[in-house]
Amino acid sequence: MPVFQRIGTWCRTRPDSAFVIVLVLLWVVGTGTRGSDRAARPETAMTDGQQVEARGGLVSSPDASLHASVGTPIAPPSSGSPPASPAIAATPPGTPEPTGLLAAAEVENLAPNELGRIPILEYHDFTTDPTQEDQWTRTIDDFRADLQWLYDHNFYIVPLRDIVVDQISAPPGKHPAALTFDDGTVGQFRFLPQPDGSLQVDPNSAVGVLEDMFAAHPDFGRGGHFAVLPFNCFDVPDEPDQEPYCREKLQWFIAHGYEIGNHTDGHTDLLDVDDERFKATIAGAVAWIEEHVPDADWDILTMPFGNYPDPERHPNQWAWLREGFSFNGRQITLVAALKVGAGPAPSPVSATWDPFMVPRIQAFDEWLARWWAELELEAETLYTSDGNPDTITIPENLPPALEGTFDPTKAAGKRVIEY
Ligand SMILES: [Zn+2]
Numbered sequence: 347m348p349v350f351q352r353i354g355t356w357c358r359t360r361p362d363s364a365f366v367i368v369l370v371l372l373w374v375v376g377t378g379t380r381g382s383d384r385a386a387r388p389e390t391a392m393t394d395g396q397q398v399e400a401r402g403g404l405v406s407s408p409d410a411s412l413h414a415s416v417g418t419p420i421a422p423p424s425s426g427s428p429p430a431s432p433a434i435a436a437t438p439p440g441t442p443e444p445t446g447l448l449a450a451a452e453v454e455n456l457a458p459n460e461l462g463r464i465p466i467l468e469y470h471d472f473t474t475d476p477t478q479e480d481q482w483t484r485t486i487d488d489f490r491a492d493l494q495w496l497y498d499h500n501f502y503i504v505p506l507r508d509i510v511v512d513q514i515s516a517p518p519g520k521h522p523a524a525l526t527f528d529d530g531t532v533g534q535f536r537f538l539p540q541p542d543g544s545l546q547v548d549p550n551s552a553v554g555v556l557e558d559m560f561a562a563h564p565d566f567g568r569g570g571h572f573a574v575l576p577f578n579c580f581d582v583p584d585e586p587d588q589e590p591y592c593r594e595k596l597q598w599f600i601a602h603g604y605e606i607g608n609h610t611d612g613h614t615d616l617l618d619v620d621d622e623r624f625k626a627t628i629a630g631a632v633a634w635i636e637e638h639v640p641d642a643d644w645d646i647l648t649m650p651f652g653n654y655p656d657p658e659r660h661p662n663q664w665a666w667l668r669e670g671f672s673f674n675g676r677q678i679t680l681v682a683a684l685k686v687g688a689g690p691a692p693s694p695v696s697a698t699w700d701p702f703m704v705p706r707i708q709a710f711d712e713w714l715a716r717w718w719a720e721l722e723l724e725a726e727t728l729y730t731s732d733g734n735p736d737t738i739t740i741p742e743n744l745p746p747a748l749e750g751t752f753d754p755t756k757a758a759g760k761r762v763i764e765y
Pocket of ligand 1: 528529609613650651
């Protein structure tokens with residue numbers, strides 16, 4: 347049960363975002379002009395708060411919270427009035443000419459905003475029994491409804507990895523979102539043995555719901571990141587008959603466009619362990635994943651309990667998390683670390699984006715009701731794709747919550763287009 351939860355603050359922006367933008371789209375190749383005045387504006391943090399994962403009676407402790415500040419509000423332009431603004435130039439010499447650029451009319455229609463927020467939902471266990479639903483357990487029916495809500499609101503599921511390495515391939519006009527699943531519970535993925543010996547994905551497990559949804563809606567994208575545990579290979583809490591399918595499930599994930607992630611080899615609380623244990627528990631999970639699925643990535647770490655090593659007590663670990671480390675002659679380098687809870691993630695080109703502090707939205711009734719309402723009200727703050735992972739398209743007139751948050755250094759190698 348949860349023992350610690352802090353609801354983050356949220357800076358509301360004006361809902362009247364449906365103003366018409368008159369556009370002139372200019373493609374300007376910059377030479378040495380990286381770093382527009384946007385970079386000099388004060389950073390705006392859009393989310394705050396930290397939830398700590400604490401299930402199964404395990405002890406948890408609060409983690410350091412993030413900061414929160416509110417951008418200086420500005421009035422949105424009146425309808426139809428903004429003058430055409432020049433594009434900014436932030437593309438270094440030698441950058442390949444991107445393909446698949448949107449025409450100006452498409453930009454106007456689709457209103458891409460690749461500085462916006464991205465919801466990354468976080469699930470643990472699943473049940474078909476409504477009386478068992480709580481913060482850590484979602485009913486299958488509610489999960490199905492969550493996905494339907496995302497689909498109905500123009501979201502598009504992308505692999506988590508595409509977000510953390512900023513290679514988001516959502517169609518133009520769609521809002522990318524990612525789904526994460528912690529702890530390898532059986533409700534996430536259950537096989538039903540058939541009389542002929544074959545295995546069917548249980549339609550009442552999360553993977554079954556995902557497969558149904560993706561099949562019914564080819565324009566919904568595809569993906570799901572499963573942070574597995576060697577001792578919980580989709581057979582807990584109480585279905586040991588599923589244990590023999592561990593390897594097959596892991597391989598099925600990779601064959602079907604899902605991701606496997608590192609959650610340490612023992613759900614180790616990394617707040618205060620010695621250096622050897624820190625390395626061994628992360629590297630142990632790497633070895634286990636590689637032994638089962640040699641071609642799987644293992645370099646996104648979901649922090650058990652949401653806890654990070656204390657940077658003052660364990661400066662080595664704090665650095666290793668971001669820079670990598672060697673263990674038994676093996677180099678282990680992570681690309682991202684996931685928090686527990688907090689809120690929507692900033693864009694990978696936002697000054698507030700930190701791939702080693704990726705916030706997520708815990709998927710239970712109270713929080714989803716809150717965030718669904720916020721995201722619906724403030725749709726202009728969402729990441730809206732331009733359809734091209736090699737370009738970053740940002741409107742000139744940003745909602746206040748996003749003003750000044752663009753960090754051009756995080757768009758290195760990409761064409762930046764402002765309209
Ligand atoms: Zn966990």
